[in-house]
Amino acid sequence: MKLKTPPMGFNTWNTFGECFNEEVLIETADAMADRGFLEAGYEYLILDDNWNMEWRDPETKRMIPRPGKFPNSDILPTFRHIHNRGLKVGVYSCAGVRTCACKMGSFDYEFLDAETFAEWGVDYLKYDYCLHPELGDGETLYRRMSLALRHCGRDIVFGACNWGWDNVWSWARSAGVDTYRSTGDICDNFNSFKGIFQSQVMKLGSSAPGCFNDMDMMTVGMEGHGSNTALFEGGEGGAFGTEGTYRIQFCVWCMFQTPLIMGCDVRNVSDKYRDLLCNRELIAINQDIECRPAFPVSFDTSLVYCKLLSDGTFALLFINDDDKERLMSCITHDIGYTVGSGYKIHMRDILSGEEMVQGDFPTVKVPGRDCRIFKCKLVK
Ligand code: GLA
Numbered sequence: 001m002k003l004k005t006p007p008m009g010f011n012t013w014n015t016f017g018e019c020f021n022e023e024v025l026i027e028t029a030d031a032m033a034d035r036g037f038l039e040a041g042y043e044y045l046i047l048d049d050n051w052n053m054e055w056r057d058p059e060t061k062r063m064i065p066r067p068g069k070f071p072n073s074d075i076l077p078t079f080r081h082i083h084n085r086g087l088k089v090g091v092y093s094c095a096g097v098r099t100c101a102c103k104m105g106s107f108d109y110e111f112l113d114a115e116t117f118a119e120w121g122v123d124y125l126k127y128d129y130c131l132h133p134e135l136g137d138g139e140t141l142y143r144r145m146s147l148a149l150r151h152c153g154r155d156i157v158f159g160a161c162n163w164g165w166d167n168v169w170s171w172a173r174s175a176g177v178d179t180y181r182s183t184g185d186i187c188d189n190f191n192s193f194k195g196i197f198q199s200q201v202m203k204l205g206s207s208a209p210g211c212f213n214d215m216d217m218m219t220v221g222m223e224g225h226g227s228n229t230a231l232f233e234g235g236e237g238g239a240f241g242t243e244g245t246y247r248i249q250f251c252v253w254c255m256f257q258t259p260l261i262m263g264c265d266v267r268n269v270s271d272k273y274r275d276l277l278c279n280r281e282l283i284a285i286n287q288d289i290e291c292r293p294a295f296p297v298s299f300d301t302s303l304v305y306c307k308l309l310s311d312g313t314f315a316l317l318f319i320n321d322d323d324k325e326r327l328m329s330c331i332t333h334d335i336g337y338t339v340g341s342g343y344k345i346h347m348r349d350i351l352s353g354e355e356m357v358q359g360d361f362p363t364v365k366v367p368g369r370d371c372r373i374f375k376c377k378l379v380k
Pocket of ligand 1: 100
């Protein structure tokens with residue numbers, strides 16, 4: 001099995017859109033290694049769309065790295081640098097004839113592309129769904145690349161990106177896919193990522209070791225920066241993520257055990273967000289070896305989630321989507337707890353360290369547009 005827990009890394013799309021090159025990638029690799037991201041577990045550096053040309057080499061039929069980005073179309077020095085810094089390399093292609101940015105896709109050349117990626121030392125492939133022939137159904141196209149990757153002679157994580165279309169959660173595992181994007185593209189505002197995670201609450205049971213539900217690259221720490229303007233559309237009056245809503249995003253991505261792929265500019269993201277993204281206890285929830293899906297335990301807006309952990313404890317996440325501070329509760333019977341058991345619930349706020357003991361109807365104060373996450377255990 002390639003993936004026992006969700007993959008962690010960085011992807012160029014959120015911050016750089018189509019504008020990245022050798023220099024940016026080398027600086028990013030250095031930042032991942034030097035600023036503590038790699039140590040926290042972020043190991044994949046993934047090049048998204050627009051690393052290759054619109055055509056293939058007329059003789060070899062291989063994809064061609066863009067010479068304007070990689071001198072002489074030689075992408076290998078960049079990949080070597082990424083590997084030398086202890087990271088793994090990810091690239092992007094598409095099940096269609098062209099990628100979403102109209103560069104060369106892998107349709108009909110899946111086996112050659114898989115062989116080429118293996119030869120180049122690629123460790124992860126993000127595989128998009130634009131411009132695929134309507135007659136070749138998606139499941140078959142993903143099965144085809146999956147088979148090609150399984151025979152290319154290298155362990156390459158297969159990240160499918162068909163935006164949740166064609167009931168992907170029902171066939172991704174059988175097709176040999178390692179992660180499957182389950183929604184459309186994220187934007188850097190609360191409405192966008194709230195919509196994304198709420199759409200997946202009842203589908204988390206399909207996400208497990210070997211094949212994880214991918215809710216898209218995180219926007220934590222972007223604060224409106226980046227050349228990919230598409231990321232900043234659709235907010236309430238153009239609002240970006242805030243400290244509180246970034247906390248919500250990261251905690252949900254951890255609780256829902258979705259790949260932790262950063263999208264902010266790791267070279268200069270503030271220490272505050274670096275520390276959030278590298279919080280060991282939150283990452284441990286995401287990487288928990290039992291991979292049990294989170295479930296809702298709230299009677300009103302379904303914004304309280306519980307996740308059982310392999311050390312016998314459980315995590316409780318309270319999300320306040322209101323502008324104002326409010327008291328939030330959850331129905332602990334939904335976790336399996338009864339007052340008659342004689343136990344109380346010991347709760348430790350992972351981010352503030354505050355400890356409390358509560359009973360039947362735990363109630364906590366949560367700031368507006370923010371969340372609190374607790375590690376909980378039963379005590380006599
Ligand atoms: C699609 C994907 C994005 C990104 C772009 C690149 O929209 O969903 O994550 O890869 O294509 O063009």
